[in-house]
Amino acid sequence: MIEIENLKLDFPGRLNLFIEKLSIKKGGIFAIIGPNGAGKSTFLNIIALFQKPDKGTIEIWGKNILNLKDKLTFRRKISLVFSQPYLFSGSVYNNISLPLRLRGMRDTRAVDEMLGLFRIGHLKESKTDALSQGEMHRVALARAFVSRPQLLLLDEPFLSLDPSYKEELIVQLGHIIHTQETTVIFVTQDQLEALSLSDNLAVMMDGKILQQGRPQGIFSKPDSKEIADFVGVETILEGDIFKKEDNLCFVKVGEKIIEAVSEYDAGNSVFVCIRPEDVVISRYADISSARNHFKGQISDIEPWGLGYKLRLGCGFSLIASVTKQSVENLNLKPGEEIFASFKATAIHLIRRES
Amino acid sequence: MHFISEGFRKGITLIFGLNPEVLAILKLSLSVSIFATLIAVCIAVPLGSIIAIKKFPLKKIIIVLINTGMGLPPVVVGLFVALFLSRNGPLGFLQWLYTPRGMVLAQVIIATPIITGLSLAAVQSVDPKFYRQILALGATTRQSICILVKETRLAILAAVIAGFGSIISEVGAVMMVGGNIKGQTRVLTTATVLETNMGNFDIAIALGLILLTMSLIVNLALTFIQQSNTGQQK
Numbered sequence: 001m002i003e004i005e006n007l008k009l010d011f012p013g014r015l016n017l018f019i020e021k022l023s024i025k026k027g028g029i030f031a032i033i034g035p036n037g038a039g040k041s042t043f044l045n046i047i048a049l050f051q052k053p054d055k056g057t058i059e060i061w062g063k064n065i066l067n068l069k070d071k072l073t074f075r076r077k078i079s080l081v082f083s084q085p086y087l088f089s090g091s092v093y094n095n096i097s098l099p100l101r102l103r104g105m106r107d108t109r110a111v112d113e114m115l116g117l118f119r120i121g122h123l124k125e126s127k128t129d130a131l132s133q134g135e136m137h138r139v140a141l142a143r144a145f146v147s148r149p150q151l152l153l154l155d156e157p158f159l160s161l162d163p164s165y166k167e168e169l170i171v172q173l174g175h176i177i178h179t180q181e182t183t184v185i186f187v188t189q190d191q192l193e194a195l196s197l198s199d200n201l202a203v204m205m206d207g208k209i210l211q212q213g214r215p216q217g218i219f220s221k222p223d224s225k226e227i228a229d230f231v232g233v234e235t236i237l238e239g240d241i242f243k244k245e246d247n248l249c250f251v252k253v254g255e256k257i258i259e260a261v262s263e264y265d266a267g268n269s270v271f272v273c274i275r276p277e278d279v280v281i282s283r284y285a286d287i288s289s290a291r292n293h294f295k296g297q298i299s300d301i302e303p304w305g306l307g308y309k310l311r312l313g314c315g316f317s318l319i320a321s322v323t324k325q326s327v328e329n330l331n332l333k334p335g336e337e338i339f340a341s342f343k344a345t346a347i348h349l350i351r352r353e354s
Numbered sequence: 355m356h357f358i359s360e361g362f363r364k365g366i367t368l369i370f371g372l373n374p375e376v377l378a379i380l381k382l383s384l385s386v387s388i389f390a391t392l393i394a395v396c397i398a399v400p401l402g403s404i405i406a407i408k409k410f411p412l413k414k415i416i417i418v419l420i421n422t423g424m425g426l427p428p429v430v431v432g433l434f435v436a437l438f439l440s441r442n443g444p445l446g447f448l449q450w451l452y453t454p455r456g457m458v459l460a461q462v463i464i465a466t467p468i469i470t471g472l473s474l475a476a477v478q479s480v481d482p483k484f485y486r487q488i489l490a491l492g493a494t495t496r497q498s499i500c501i502l503v504k505e506t507r508l509a510i511l512a513a514v515i516a517g518f519g520s521i522i523s524e525v526g527a528v529m530m531v532g533g534n535i536k537g538q539t540r541v542l543t544t545a546t547v548l549e550t551n552m553g554n555f556d557i558a559i560a561l562g563l564i565l566l567t568m569s570l571i572v573n574l575a576l577t578f579i580q581q582s583n584t585g586q587q588k
Contacts, residue, residue, distance in 0.1 A: 045486075075492055086484050088505060
């Protein structure tokens with residue numbers, strides 16, 4: 001268990017890191033997501049004892065590590081992987097065995113096990129300068145795991161990888177981490193990485209943890225407009241709840257009315273958050289069970305990941321994600337009129353100051 | 355012009371004739387400078403690396419002092435080493451004045467700041483995250499310095515080449531500390547100065563050629579080692 005309290009580090013004019021309280025459970029993967037300059041890497045550097053905070057405590061394995069005199073013993077229980085693999089000259093084998101050699105150990109079986117786990121056995125004798133970027137990352141991760149760290153710190157480890165390779169490595173890494181029973185703190189600005197790999201997640205912005213919880217919960221129910229914006233809620237509308245029936249809110253957005261399931265009462269001003277993947281597009285008026293149906297005009301279609309992002313004008317600006325196949329089958333083009341629908345349960349409301 | 359070409363002719367004859375006196379001077383020059391370089395490397399490379407990676411008060415001032423030391427005039431070093439080693443000096447009890455040991459000491463003082471400054475620059479040029487990565491793998495300070503030196507070996511070797519080059523070719527310090535005593539402390543540079551002053555241009559040219567050739571061979575060897583490693587270094 002890692003317990004962080006009142007952690008403060010001030011870089012005047014640049015970053016004001018302050019974490020009032022943060023608990024990270026033993027085992028599992030804890031991700032911290034946030035934009036560039038949010039303080040994620042600084043936070044990892046503090047845990048790895050490379051940066052001294054102004055104040056606060058970090059209790060790991062029952063000890064406040066910020067008071068440790070023997071940093072080496074602590075560092076030999078952890079491992080750190082940066083976005084750059086930082087391999088040393090020589091062979092892949094020598095790189096992976098280095099943490100063991102530094103500890104005076106010669107465990108060839110452990111090195112071979114890592115070579116197998118990360119599927120780089122065939123590169124054992126290869127020189128590191130002959131490796132591809134993806135192979136270098138595998139070697140760096142294998143090197144981090146070989147000493148069986150109790151705590152693994154990952155600082156945007158997939159930043160420079162191409163998407164398809166990244167996806168494959170994330171799946172493998174997730175499996176390896178769970179079999180090794182290592183606690184992992186993983187910082188990234190990529191929401192999909194965090195969503196695919198983490199068990200728990202915190203959103204950090206301007207040096208502060210704004211929200212913490214299960215990844216799906218944060219992505220579907222962000223606490224603030226800033227978080228919603230960061231976690232990929234493409235449609236954020238300003239509205240006012242004018243009526244409530246049971247838990248169904250009727251929100252006036254401009255001239256339109258959106259129905260959403262929420263605990264807020266009538267009279268509240270809110271942000272209406274609609275994720276692009278929750279919007280269904282059709283050529284004809286939808287007869288589905290979704291409570292929200294709008295006719296709109298396509299203003300823009302642009303590539304987005306493996307599919308497309310569709311911008312609709314339907315009294316408000318609505319963004320939907322559609323597959324390449326849908327765009328072709330429905331023959332979607334800018335200027336055409338189509339129908340969009342979304343469920344009341346798919347909408348998340350965030351209270352705002354009116 | 356004739357005396358110059360004649361000097362070259364006689365010089366080459368002396369070299370290929372394996373003149374015992376010239377060979378003794380060559381042997382002493384090489385042993386003093388190589389030994390001094392080795393001592394300087396042992397001090398300067400770890401020192402430069404530690405200064406590069408550690409944060410401490412007055413670090414910038416120390417770096418300024420080292421950089422100043424890289425341009426130490428050999429005559430000034432010779433003067434102070436001679437004063438310290440003189441009979442009444444603080445190190446007079448060593449009785450190293452006018453001995454090869456005293457010459458080694460003077461050359462170590464000249465080469466150390468050069469190798470320190472260049473090693474420091476080499477290690478400082480490494481991405482700080484690279485150093486953090488080494489520590490995060492569980493390295494002690496000593497182990498991390500060894501890894502950093504290994505990873506920056508091309509630049510460190512260039513520092514060694516520069517250090518050796520500066521002392522094999524200097525004359526002021528060895529002249530003042532060694533005294534240019536025939537058969538005891540006479541090295542290539544001091545012998546060249548002496549023979550030139552005496553008008554023995556043929557011998558002076560021969561010694562000069564030997565000095566150049568020797569410097570070329572040593573640098574060729576070091577450069578060969580350096581360049582053969584370029585393929586391995588990232």
